[in-house]
Amino acid sequence: MGSAAGLPERGDMMIKIPRSGYTYVIDNLVKYMCLEDGKEFIISEHDSKNGVHCPFCQSHNTEAISILEDNDLLDALGCMCISHIEE
């Protein structure tokens, strides 16, 4: 696990940011459907804990219809993945 070059260490969709005390976490993705207009959208599971609203009509009348937790598929998204920083 040593990192002589000071590069971030990768493991279980988390990357420790050297010397910062922070961890970069790649989020699971959740697909929601708006029950008002029937449109679908994807947000991170982490962000969904703060409440979910439709980005099209702003309604909170939404329902989770699918979740992507496959680390290989999330990894394949590369820089398109959704992430957050934890202390």
Ligand SMILES: [Zn+2]
């Ligand atoms: Zn909507």
